[in-house]
Amino acid sequence: MPDDQQLLESWRRGDEDAGEQLFEHYYEGLARFFRSKAGDGAADLIQRTFLILLETKSRMREGTSFHCYLYGIARNVLYEHYRGKRRDGERFQPDENSVEDLGPTPTTLMAQAQETRLLLQALRHIPLESQLILELYYWEQMTAKEIADVLEVPEGTARTRIRRAKQLLEAQLEALADTPQLLQSTVTDLDSWAQHLRTALKPR
Numbered sequence: 001m002p003d004d005q006q007l008l009e010s011w012r013r014g015d016e017d018a019g020e021q022l023f024e025h026y027y028e029g030l031a032r033f034f035r036s037k038a039g040d041g042a043a044d045l046i047q048r049t050f051l052i053l054l055e056t057k058s059r060m061r062e063g064t065s066f067h068c069y070l071y072g073i074a075r076n077v078l079y080e081h082y083r084g085k086r087r088d089g090e091r092f093q094p095d096e097n098s099v100e101d102l103g104p105t106p107t108t109l110m111a112q113a114q115e116t117r118l119l120l121q122a123l124r125h126i127p128l129e130s131q132l133i134l135e136l137y138y139w140e141q142m143t144a145k146e147i148a149d150v151l152e153v154p155e156g157t158a159r160t161r162i163r164r165a166k167q168l169l170e171a172q173l174e175a176l177a178d179t180p181q182l183l184q185s186t187v188t189d190l191d192s193w194a195q196h197l198r199t200a201l202k203p204r
Contacts, residue, residue, distance in 0.1 A: 004066035012058055023050060026070055029140060032201045033074055036123065036135060037099050038081060045081055049074045068149035071140070075132060075150060082128070094129040102128070112200050114178075115186040115193045122172035130165035137162055138194035 002010070002018070004025075010018035030049060034042035052073050060069050082102055083092045092102075123131045136142040136150060148158035170187060177183035186193055 008057060008066055028202060030074055032139060032198060035201050037078060045077050049077045065146060065149060068146050071136065072150045095127050098127055099124040099131065114182055116196045116200055118173060118177060118182060118186055119193050119197050121176055122169055125172045126168040130168050133161055133165045134169060139198040
């Protein structure tokens, strides 16, 4: 089975089949990435991401992971989406504005455990950049180095932002939890609940 880099090289040479394999491999992850932050607008943003990838695939830097390059495009597409939704004079600041501030179509998880719903709610209340970082860290299993590549910052800066994002998430979990028991259950097994939420956001 060819890896991402081999598929990308084949795609660059005109092999449409290779491009289709990349699309199929990453569709679910991108759907999850956008659905948690843009609700029903996810499908359009996925399409936009792959169109930009198609236009820029020949410009990917040597040594760059395809995975990181793709999510870097997705991040830019998401931010452009929110810039376009701001009213005249309103600034979009991903390190300050949360999804809750920006008000997209909400994602509902009515059938899920309380901890899963609480985690999604807390993620939606922290700054968008912090939410994005934690989702890459927990859901896509990215290392600090890979997250640094997506954000286009030094690895040390990425590590600092991961720590800060975790602190912001814990503060929101504490503020939003209905009971101390729910807070304790969520925080104690955060990795597991993050995986539950990852599964819950899988495209239908």
